[in-house]
Amino acid sequence: MKLHVEGAGIGSRITAYGEDWIEVDRVRHQGALAxxxxxxxxxxxxxxxxxxxxxxxDGLIEWQPDVVLLGTGARLKFPHPKLVAxxxxxxxxxEAMDTAAACRTYNVLAGEDRRVIAVFLPTLLIP
Numbered sequence: 001m002k003l004h005v006e007g008a009g010i011g012s013r014i015t016a017y018g019e020d021w022i023e024v025d026r027v028r029h030q031g032a033l034a035x036x037x038x039x040x041x042x043x044x045x046x047x048x049x050x051x052x053x054x055x056x057x058d059g060l061i062e063w064q065p066d067v068v069l070l071g072t073g074a075r076l077k078f079p080h081p082k083l084v085a086x087x088x089x090x091x092x093x094x095e096a097m098d099t100a101a102a103c104r105t106y107n108v109l110a111g112e113d114r115r116v117i118a119v120f121l122p123t124l125l126i127p
Contacts, residue, residue: 011037011110017103019074019123035118036063037110047122049077057094058086060117067093067109069118071102099123 012035016023021030024041032047046052049072057079060068068087070079076098084094097105099120109116 012040013037013110014103014107017100017123022099022103022120030122032119032121034060035106035120036065037113037116039063044119044121049073049121052079052083054083054086057084060119061086061090061092063117064115065092065117066115067095067117069102069106069109069116070094070096071099071118071120071123072096073099073121074123076101 012024014022014024014035015026016028021028022033022035023029024035027041029041032044034042034044036042044056046056057068068084076096078096079094081088087094095105100123102118102120106116106118
């Protein structure tokens with residue numbers, strides 16, 4: 001799906017997404033990634049939801065986000081509260097949603113100049 005961002009300010013935006021890719025500022029990326037408006041695309045070390053650990057999420061604290069969006073792939077999955085306890089302890093909200101919804105939500109929050117980090121896991125369903 002192609003996204004049209006109106007009134008986009010400075011910072012990285014999602015311009016399109018598909019089943020196994022996300023396009024950021026018209027550059028296509030595959031696999032797991034993290035994205036922050038002022039930092040751009042950052043590597044995310046884990047593509048499988050079931051393999052996520054608290055350390056993955058604790059590593060986001062240094063960026064001082066207001067909210068972390070977790071795009072869990074083609075289906076919505078909720079991380080165990082233990083995984084995001086470090087973020088909760090410093091009052092950072094974590095919102096889990098399917099990756100397509102996370103793409104759209106990221107653009108809205110980034111357009112409002114919110115300190116948002118989005119983590120996108122691949123949307124491709126593996127049988």
